[in-house]
Amino acid sequence: MTDTFVVVGGDAAGMSAASKAKRENPDGDVIVFEKGEWVSYAACGMPYYVKGVVDELDDLVAVTPEEFREERDVDLRTGAEVVDIDLERETVTVETDGGTDEQPYDDLLVATGATAIEPPFEGLGLEGVFTIHDMDEADAIESYVTEHDPETAAIVGGGYVGIEMAEALSARGIDVHLYEMLPHVLQPFGEAVAEVVEEHLREQGVDLHLETAVSGFVGDERIDAVELEDETVSADVAIVGVGVTPNVGLADAAGIELGQTGAIATDEYGRTNDENVYAAGDCAEATHVVTGEPAHVPLALTANRAGRAIGQTITGDPTPVGEIAGTAIVKAFDLGAARTGIVDEQRAREAGFDPVSVTISAPTRAHYYPDGAELTVTLVADRESGTLLGGSVVGREGAKRIDTIAMALTAGMTVMDLQNADLAYAPPFSPVWDPVLTAAKVLGGTLK
Amino acid sequence: MTDTFVVVGGDAAGMSAASKAKRENPDGDVIVFEKGEWVSYAACGMPYYVKGVVDELDDLVAVTPEEFREERDVDLRTGAEVVDIDLERETVTVETDGGTDEQPYDDLLVATGATAIEPPFEGLGLEGVFTIHDMDEADAIESYVTEHDPETAAIVGGGYVGIEMAEALSARGIDVHLYEMLPHVLQPFGEAVAEVVEEHLREQGVDLHLETAVSGFVGDERIDAVELEDETVSADVAIVGVGVTPNVGLADAAGIELGQTGAIATDEYGRTNDENVYAAGDCAEATHVVTGEPAHVPLALTANRAGRAIGQTITGDPTPVGEIAGTAIVKAFDLGAARTGIVDEQRAREAGFDPVSVTISAPTRAHYYPDGAELTVTLVADRESGTLLGGSVVGREGAKRIDTIAMALTAGMTVMDLQNADLAYAPPFSPVWDPVLTAAKVLGGTLK
Incomplete structure (x- = not known):
């Protein structure tokens, strides 16, 4: 058998x-x-x-x-x-x-x-109101945009789905309003990332409404507007991306x-x-x-x-599924933003750590080499042990450097271990001290 | 005092x-x-x-x-x-x-x-023959090229200096001949990288002479040609980059x-x-x-x-200088090539390991996302323990992924540890399995 x-x-x-x-x-x-x-x-x-x-x-x-x-x-x-x-x-x-x-x-x-979570909004069933979590929904959004050529969009939620959809709909020529209940977008990425991303979203023409709760959508069969606490804003299409x-x-x-x-x-x-x-x-x-x-x-x-x-x-070779660091990366128009581990200091305290963090900005290439970008790096560590807890990066290039930090977490490294990692340098690819190493140096200095 | x-x-x-x-x-x-x-x-x-x-x-x-x-x-x-x-x-x-x-x-x-090593070549003192290890030499080469507008260049040595200078002189409109004594350029990067780089150098118009020993330079005050074992090739400028x-x-x-x-x-x-x-x-x-x-x-x-x-x-805070992995990265025209740890199997054996390695090619972005590139990744591990010994990457983007491998070496990780690392994924930045993880999966399969 x-x-x-x-x-x-x-x-x-x-x-x-x-x-x-x-x-x-x-x-x-x-x-x-x-x-x-x-x-x-x-x-x-x-x-x-x-x-x-x-x-x-x-x-x-x-x-x-x-x-x-x-x-x-x-x-x-x-x-x-x-x-x-x-x-x-x-x-x-x-x-x-x-x-x-x-x-x-x-x-x-x-x-x-x-x-996809469907919040208790009025008008969720109106035509033109979507969540996006499966292929049929993606298909429906694309068809709706093509067919109805909306002028304005309401995106509810500033997580990565919201930000990716802001980019997508902007590229389709739609004026995008992005609504986020919290003080910042990309909450799990931390404030240092959020502030850079928010400035960039605004530069890209996204109308960003922070600390703004949406209560529902209004319209006659099809969506006409999004309802806020004390305002109604026109919207021809809406995407609800508030988590899963x-x-x-x-x-x-x-x-x-x-x-x-x-x-x-x-x-x-x-x-x-x-x-x-x-x-x-x-x-x-x-x-x-x-x-x-x-x-x-x-x-x-x-x-x-x-x-x-x-x-x-189940076929006879017991294999651990592996642990997670919560590593994530998102493209926000021309930026890459990424995070790993525990970035939020409050969460770190809840997990029993005494967190200390730094945020630095450093170029992605040698200072004299053309076309580099500025990368903002945050590192969080436990004060007593120096063990790294998490980090984030954001910039126009180099966001995959989050993997360096994810590797440090996986290995249980301290800030000093990371600081002494032998990372690759040549002028077109990095400064002598990679931005992640610079962040580790600065954080190491505060731990002494 | x-x-x-x-x-x-x-x-x-x-x-x-x-x-x-x-x-x-x-x-x-x-x-x-x-x-x-x-x-x-x-x-x-x-x-x-x-x-x-x-x-x-x-x-x-x-x-x-x-x-x-x-x-x-x-x-x-x-x-x-x-x-x-x-x-x-x-x-x-x-x-x-x-x-x-x-x-x-x-x-x-x-x-x-x-x-810079000066090999025992005839004609090293001729005008137009340079090594490049300090700023005065760089200055002299730039001035010479500007002043004499050379048509052909001889670069001796296919290490990173040789390859970077091949790119530099090609960009100045010079026909470049690159001479390497060994069967491949970039010896410390291993064959998998060398083969990709060599093909690219040829595509870029570099005249690549592998397994070719230079014996000297000839000319009357100024260099006219480079002397090989059984041939003399015209050269208006020569750069000797055979190590330090x-x-x-x-x-x-x-x-x-x-x-x-x-x-x-x-x-x-x-x-x-x-x-x-x-x-x-x-x-x-x-x-x-x-x-x-x-x-x-x-x-x-x-x-x-x-x-x-x-x-x-020396100011009272004893601080280790840190260990090295020999991590290096080089730009070769449109390619990035990088290496870390022990890539050469012979060297691994000399260090007491039983090396096993894989080379894979995988896209740097999701397969459906535009403008990705193919990244060739080599990983070397010890067969018995599974401990990672080294690796290399080469491709039109993503060469800084070598840092992921360097971090694994620094942490003393096994192939399985690396395979389970939680690296960042989103379609514009990586396939679900980062190419480094794919290489680890394949290598892990051969270790069982």
Whole structure:
């Protein structure tokens, strides 16, 4: 008898696990149930489809359903929704157009993803009001913009989806208003990044409304305006990007434990409280590399990596899913902004650290070499131990330098360790002291 | 009585140490003897001055002699050559135009740098034949090119100086022939990088002569041609860039111990065998982060970092100079090429490892995002332990990703540790799996 590995959800985590399990054990059965039609797509690419720099929505698909079925021999069933998990009997109940079926499993992966949060706004159902979390929504936004040629857009939420959509809609010739309830955009990136990004958004013509709560949308069938506390602002299209919430209903109903973050609790192998059931991707927690505590940071690499590791684990090669640092990067028009670890000092204190931080600006190339940019680098460390807790960077080039800081966190390095790292220098690529090293030098000086 | 810190040599290591020592202890005397007139200059920027993208040679000076003297209160004496060190009496003998003097020291830093190797070629003294290691040479080359408008150039040596000068002289409209004795250019970068760079050099019109020994230059006062074993090739200007040799004569004569590499042996604080004498920069050894053994890798960051640390140490705050990974990056026309750690498998075996390596090519951005480039990544690890030993990258963008690998070496990470690093992803900056992570995945697969 062959083992049956059942996967619920056909995006990054699910398809990575399915592909890896089948490759490691071609004799095992691997069945993926996906309630929609799209699988293995790059949600992060959707703003660029709306912007018009990616021609076809299909371009965002990494591997097509046909390729999964034919080349990877994965039994992928789209339009098939798992509505129940029975941990006792080790079966899932699946609904399709054809009816309801039961499917037994030996190992199960819950990779149900996350859903865009819909705030309790009036007028969310108006035509022209969108969230953007799946391919159909991206398709609908693009079609709407093409068809209705909106003059003004309201973007609700200054997280990365909001900022990417501001860029996308500006590029389509639309006047963009961006509404953020908090004092700054990109909250997890910290103030140093936010201030640089906000200035740039304004330079790019985005009408930025900070500390501004949206209460709803008004219009007659189609959106006409966005309602604020004491003002109504014209808007021909609206995008609501205020975050995502993990899809845990199925798991929760089955008795799979959730963690404190509200996402599915997992161990270092991605295993839930049931030893044959795993969870990965946007619906699951992961362990934070700095705090060692569970965290919920729904990002693509985490999903892919955990899926792949679980595919190895269930085929007999126990493989940790890896810890996360919450590393993220976003393009904001001509800027790159990135963050990793714990940037917020308040959060650092809550995690038991005594944070100290510096922010410096330094050129990305030798001072005499043409076309460099200024990179603003923030580093946060624990005062007593000198251990690095997090950091951020923002600038017109060099934002991938966040990886240097992410590596330092992964390795548990101190500020002094980072300061002495032998990074690459040549005038077209860096000053002698890379901006990250300069930040470490300055922070090191304050720790003495 | 105040302490006197004497520094021999006024470039990166020497001036970093002097500045730091004075800042930490403003009451101490800091005297720098520099035999030339240039201090604290970016030798790495010289090719770009010749190329014409840096306007003035002075632009390459980070801090001027006046700034050192007036703003940093360093007693900088240019045109002052230290000709003898007396370890017993703790004095140095200094020659200037005005005569010979003795200067006592409490702490001494030998930062005498390195000199371009002059191979035993015929015709090295001909007009139009240059090495390029100091500012006067850069000035002379630029003037010669401007004045004589050469049609063809012979560059001897395919290291980074040779390649940067090939780019510089091509940009000046000169037909460049590049001669390399070995089978590949950029030997320390490994074959995977060399092959990509060589193809690109040829595309850019460089006439590449591999495994070709130059025996000398011929001409009547001024160079006319370069002589090979069985051929003479016309050349109106020649640059010899076959490496550097540490300037250790002064130290050696004084009884300061040299290491196996021929450079000055130092401990983790940059101290020589004499407890009050330090050495740093291109004349000194440093400890390799992978092997733990002394190495001589004369690069700018190493010099700056060691100088700064020694400035701290001698003012009462013992600070390790840091280990080196031999991280280096070079621009070759439109390519960036970089390396870190031990790339050469033969060298890895000599250091007691059982090396295994992979080379992969992956896009620098999401596959659907415009204007990405292909990055070729090589990783080398020890088969038994999985510990990373080194790596290289080459491509039209993203060469600074070498820093990710350098960080992994610094932290002593295994391939699996690197594979699970949480690096930054967004479509304009990276595929979901950064090319470095992809290389780690593939290498990890071969280790099982």
